[in-house]
Amino acid sequence: MPISDVGVEGSHLIDLPVVADPRGDLTFLEGQRHVPFDIARVYYLYNVPVDAKRGGHAHRDLQQVIFALSGSFCILLDDGHRKAEVMLRNPRVGLYINRLVWREMGLFSQGAVCMVIASNPYDEDDYYRDYDDFLAAARVNAS
Ligand code: T46
Secondary structure (H helix, E strand, O other): OOEEEOOOOOOEEEEOOEEOOOOOOEEOOOEOOOEOOOOOEEEEEOOOOOOOOEEEEEEOOOOEEEEEEEOOEEEEEEOOOOEEEEEEOOOOEEEEEOOOOEEEEEOOOOOOEEEEEEOOOOOHHHEEOOHHHHHHHHHHHHO
């Protein structure tokens, strides 16, 4: 399971296995094996307009791995000190996002499908939706 750092606190790309077959490729993932947490939730974005912006928040505790199952989109990451832009377009490559990382998503291609594997159930109290609140928390965390 090769991984590559993207330059923002803890975030990295995860390369999943593929079982190639003339009938079509098969990729799989397991919690604590291919993603570094027990999987509590899966959700996906689809029917996304090409000019849509999603994200615009960070999480207090949640860890996620994001995949472009179809098409492509761009994710801007920000840990309060460093920023990185990652384009996802390969369904076997996921982006792990650690807790306390601000993210913004855009540049969705027509028909893009974004699947997210998450470490916790949905909890609105886990969100920082205000950038300044996030920055304050990220700086306390880093000190
Ligand atoms: C991220 C990107 C990729 C739920 O009720 N349950 C859920 O599991 C989720 C994820 C959302 N919701 C509700 C909460 C909001 O009323 O759906 C609405 C939109 O949720 P959110 O603002 O989280 O949507 P996105 O697409 O901006 O962000 C989501 C993830 O939350 C986020 O962590 O990285 O997808």
